[in-house]
């Protein structure tokens with residue numbers, strides 16, 4: 665009996681997943697950060713160009729040297745700007761179109777913790793700055809990236825692309841961050857939901873990734889304090905994987921979402937949290 669061929673939506677999944685793609689990543693400067701780890705995944709997977717963007721730039725040239733040494737076929741470009749500055753976001757996208765004639769992936773990842781205090785002590789400026797960086801930044805990224813992704817030509821035959829917005833498990837429910845931070849990340853999830861529908865039929869997908877506790881620049885003080893106290897085994901004890909996560913574990917999911925392998929994933933909030941958001945609060949050990 666002869667079987668009909670399996671209909672495949674993309675090239676072999678063993679091939680580099682980002683071949684020919686032009687990728688912009690914000691929040692890429694941090695040495696331990698999710699942005700840096702993701703840039704490495706896209707470069708390793710055959711991207712044509714990777715833009716490393718951040719308002720802090722002390723690590724970006726070193727990262728560029730590292731990536732071009734490891735993956736010489738990839739153009740690595742460094743850009744310094746505030747991810748919530750509308751003109752700057754518009755300009756980096758225009759720059760990518762001028763240089764490469766295409767844009768395929770925008771990872772809107774820059775984020776801040778904002779004020780770390782009880783809500784009654786948070787002032788308006790602190791609240792709004794958290795919203796500005798964490799929510800307006802991803803909104804602006806989508807506003808300018810989505811039309812750019814619909815431009816075809818050269819090696820790009822089909823309009824479309826993938827926008828990935830960094831939210832957080834804090835945007836799903838309480839107890840993973842301050843009120844301004846959590847509200848800003850809930851807004852990011854809503855952006856992925858509403859923008860994916862605004863972009864109906866364009867080939868542009870918008871998804872949010874929701875990391876749990878990851879060791880990065882943002883959480884390093886907490887990790888260092890736990891190391892000093894000898895309590896690192898308690899980090900991540902409330903998730904069923906029983907540990908904190910690594911930036912590379914987020915980066916590999918972002919690579920997938922950015923690739924054609926994820927062509928039917930749209931408008932979603934993907935928790936990458938060791939299972940934390942899968943459960944109700946529990947007493948460690950009680951049910952095991």
Ligand SMILES: NC(=O)c1ccc[n+]([C@@H]2O[C@H](COP(=O)([O-])OP(=O)(O)OC[C@H]3O[C@@H](n4cnc5c(N)ncnc54)[C@H](O)[C@@H]3O)[C@@H](O)[C@H]2O)c1
Nearest residue numbers: 691694697698719746747774775832875877878880881882
């Ligand atoms: N680390 C975690 O546990 C965790 C959990 C959930 C979500 N996140 C989110 O992941 C994203 C990446 O953070 P990270 O954990 O890698 O932290 P990080 O502090 O290591 O990296 C964040 C980067 O964003 C940059 N940045 C901040 N504001 C910016 C702005 N206005 N313009 C341009 N760049 C800016 C910083 O300079 C830094 O390089 C953030 O959106 C964060 O909220 C982190």
